[in-house]
Amino acid sequence: MEKRVGRRGFLVSGAVVGAGALVSACTSNEPAAAPTTAAPQAASAGTGNDEPGTKVVIGFSAPAADHGWIAAIAKNAADQAKQYSDVEFKPVEPTNDINQQITAVESLIAAKVNALVILPNDGEQLNQVARKAMDAGIPVINLDRVFPDKLSYRTWVGGDNYGMGVAAGNYIGKTLKDKGVSNPVILEIQGIATLPLTQDRSKGFADALKTYGFSVTAQQDAKFTVESGTQVASNLLQAHKKIDAIWNHDDDQGIGVLAAIKEANRSEFFMVGGAGSANAMRDIQADSGVLKATVTYSPTMAGSAIKLARLIAQGKGLSDLVEQQVPQSITLASETITKENAAKYLPLGFES
Incomplete structure (x- = not known):
């Protein structure tokens, strides 16, 4: 059982229940599922x-x-x-x-x-x-x-948490397949590698990528902090002169990841975030950088x-x-x- 890490919790299995005001997500985790445009509602109406x-x-x-x-x-x-x-x-x-x-x-x-x-x-x-x-x-x-x-x-x-990885892997795998990319360089920036929640996210990501014939090229954890996000992303960018896609597990640490990408002036790849922060959504909406999607942990x-x-x-x-x-x-x-x-x-x- 993991100790406190400043936030976020554990994966536990359970029934996915669509219930009135329960703000659950709408997509399937099946590889063929496309992102839906129907957003969950913040509260149920008139029950x-x-x-x-x-x-x-x-x-x-x-x-x-x-x-x-x-x-x-x-x-x-x-x-x-x-x-x-x-x-x-x-x-x-x-x-x-x-x-x-x-x-x-x-x-x-x-x-x-x-x-x-x-x-x-x-x-x-x-x-x-x-x-x-x-x-x-x-x-x-x-x-x-x-x-x-x-x-x-x-x-x-x-x-x-596993579903986050699956959603990220499906988005990246499908996007790369649609582009006709073979042998892609796919990087993964985790939260804290030793935590079960991170391991579940990584397993979901690997399992989904496998369905497209892809795998993670390199993986490093960034401790859920902006500072570590910057440092880890800088190291990965220096180590890989060509990158096709990045999955960053956490939109909070993603602020640091995106800062490092901007500093390195790299844009040949696309990135998927995690958790669903408003600033990440605004970046995605603007479509002016490498961040093209995020997967929710709302x-x-x-x-x-x-x-x-x-x-x-x-x-x-x-x-x-x-x-x-x-x-x-x-x-x-x-x-x-x-x-x-x-x-x-x-x-x-x-x-x-």
């Missing part, structure tokens, strides 16, 4: 579940906003809670200190909130306090980084977690499903954002 119901207090705890993605997690949660007159949103101070987060969650348990949404700094280390909440009858909606004990959460909701999942917490606390299910209960696990798919659909996805992007 019975949206009508005011029993007043509920939803506690919220997440790491400190040391990345644009984490900042967007907190904003999406708060904004979604404001949509309901029957929800009292009770966030605690964000922190990157494990013990402080445990203490903060304990304060929400003591306050007897009706539901808890937790994005833990470390799922393993906060497992026991989440279990304490569940044992106290408070349903826990585990966001992104998973608790290892399934008895520690009622529902998990998060993104698809912080809108926090808004979906608030919606799920409200439904669970009120004893409701998802209106689009036959079942009476909210699912135990929900994995959001990874969408491919290109020039054609960037404008529609921009409102859901986060600022890096």
Whole structure:
């Protein structure tokens, strides 16, 4: 189980559920799938579940906003809670200190909130306090980084790391095939190589490229930071005099990657980003540089977690499903954002 890395979580398998207001993506991960132009909606329209119901207090705890993605997690949660007159949103101070987060969650348990949404700094280390909440009858909606004990959460909701890699690999593989490129030089700039989430992204990428007869030429991690993104990209650009495509796992570190590319005055290749930041979408929309697409790992999942917490606390299910209960696990798919659909996805992007 990985330790805290300043943001982002783990891949966990689960059913991909298209549910009312759940902001899931629209594309398939099959190689032949083309990016859709239909954007997911930020909120569902007029279902019975949206009508005011029993007043509920939803506690919220997440790491400190040391990345644009984490900042967007907190904003999406708060904004979604404001949509309901029957929800009292009770966030605690964000922190990157494990013990402080445990203490903060304990304060929400003591306050007897009706539901808890937790994005833990470390799922393993906060497992026991989440279990304490569940044992106290408070349903826990585990966001992104998973608790290892399934008895520690009622529902998990998060993104698809393997699917990100598949989406990026399909876009790059198809683009190169359409151009008639053989034996392409494909570079991969990871987040942190030792993390399972990164390994899942890389495996999805390799698996998708393989279907086109391609493979990764060189791979290096950039620690999810702008500074490392610049340094790693500079090294790779110096080492490879000709490049056909780059996949950068993370749009936050992508700021540094793109700075290095600009400094090197290189433009013979195209690049795909990861996570779906607003600045990346604007670059893609402008179509004035090497960045041609990004694949989503959307912080809108926090808004979906608030919606799920409200439904669970009120004893409701998802209106689009036959079942009476909210699912135990929900994995959001990874969408491919290109020039054609960037404008529609921009409102859901986060600022890096």
